[in-house]
Amino acid sequence: MLVVMKNDASEAQVQAVIQEIEGMGFRGVPMPGSLRTAVCILGNQGPVDDSRLLVMEGVKETIPVTKPYKLVSRETQPESMAIVVGDVKIGQGRPVMMAGPCAVESEEQALTIARLVKKGGAEVFRGGAFKPRTSPYSFQGLGEEGLKILAKVRQETGLLIVTEATDHTNLELVEKYADIIQIGARNMHNYSLLRHAGHASKPVLLKRSFAATIEELLMSAEYITSEGNNQVILCERGIRTFSDNTRNTLDLSAIPAIKEASHLPIIVDPSHAAGRRDYVIPLSKGAIAVGADGLLVEVHHDPTHALSDGMQSLYPEQFTELMKEINNLIR
Ligand code: PEP
Ligand code: MN
Numbered sequence: 001m002l003v004v005m006k007n008d009a010s011e012a013q014v015q016a017v018i019q020e021i022e023g024m025g026f027r028g029v030p031m032p033g034s035l036r037t038a039v040c041i042l043g044n045q046g047p048v049d050d051s052r053l054l055v056m057e058g059v060k061e062t063i064p065v066t067k068p069y070k071l072v073s074r075e076t077q078p079e080s081m082a083i084v085v086g087d088v089k090i091g092q093g094r095p096v097m098m099a100g101p102c103a104v105e106s107e108e109q110a111l112t113i114a115r116l117v118k119k120g121g122a123e124v125f126r127g128g129a130f131k132p133r134t135s136p137y138s139f140q141g142l143g144e145e146g147l148k149i150l151a152k153v154r155q156e157t158g159l160l161i162v163t164e165a166t167d168h169t170n171l172e173l174v175e176k177y178a179d180i181i182q183i184g185a186r187n188m189h190n191y192s193l194l195r196h197a198g199h200a201s202k203p204v205l206l207k208r209s210f211a212a213t214i215e216e217l218l219m220s221a222e223y224i225t226s227e228g229n230n231q232v233i234l235c236e237r238g239i240r241t242f243s244d245n246t247r248n249t250l251d252l253s254a255i256p257a258i259k260e261a262s263h264l265p266i267i268v269d270p271s272h273a274a275g276r277r278d279y280v281i282p283l284s285k286g287a288i289a290v291g292a293d294g295l296l297v298e299v300h301h302d303p304t305h306a307l308s309d310g311m312q313s314l315y316p317e318q319f320t321e322l323m324k325e326i327n328n329l330i331r
Pocket of ligand 1: 186
């Protein structure tokens with residue numbers, strides 16, 4: 001349930017409502033917005049008796065929240081949310097381009113690609129230092145050394161850094177070096193990791209699992225926000241279907257569906273969806289056309305020798321072409 005405060009309600013009145021909710025055995029989380037302030041009630045199993053709340057000073061009305069996810073629901077916060085990291089705004093504006101290799105392989109590789117994608121118009125550099133690989137024998141990433149290289153990339157290029165934390169033991173390290181903490185598709189159901197990320201001081205890029213419904217994705221986002229970190233960016237990266245011409249099937253319908261259900265920004269990763277570089281530009285255009293707030297794209301200067309996901313990595317000139325086509329679309 002949502003307790004909507006009157007426009008002129010004071011901070012003390014909001015705090016009194018939260019205390020009353022706590023007295024009822026629940027949690028009250030304030031949801032400040034430019035249009036209204038509301039307090040979201042969490043932890044109730046059934047309907048809440050709102051009679052005590054409705055008579056309180058500053059309370060305008062109560063609204064039932066029908067979805068199982070509360071804090072990330074548009075019912076709770078009707079205005080779309082933008083996440084601001086440094087000079088970059090994700091959501092509510094121009095789509096944000098995040099680009100780079102699947103994995104950080106060396107300082108030279110990361111800096112070479114970073115300079116190229118920066119020139120092409122990217123604002124955020126992607127690259128994994130901890131890689132969740134299907135085979136235990138595949139390249140697992142450079143670990144902290146990779147994170148140090150990413151910090152150098154930021155220092156030299158001014159690009160923001162998004163990189164993945166694969167479990168709660170490397171989350172703090174990733175938080176220290178990254179601007180945005182990525183939680184990958186395989187970990188979307190790792191509730192312990194999600195809770196830990198809920199205590200992080202950096203925004204989280206949460207990728208949809210290849211077998212998750214939209215509701216499950218939003219419930220995972222709720223795990224993060226319910227711990228206090230409301231800076232969550234969602235990412236559609238393809239789901240597993242019977243169709244085998246691409247690595248995954250990009251679920252473009254997820255974008256308007258998520259925008260309807262949640263106020264969180266949603267970006268698209270066409271690279272892991274397609275699994276092949278020749279589909280990345282058309283899928284990116286589709287993603288922007290249906291309202292994605294940004295793209296996460298794999299780019300490599302020498303994809304044939306990439307240590308992971310070379311097949312789906314764009315050549316730098318293809319990234320330049322992608323940017324040109326996207327700019328034509330949004331102009
Ligand atoms: C990645 O972005 O490098 C990655 C591993 O993606 P996903 O979690 O979507 O498979
Ligand atoms: Mn990859």
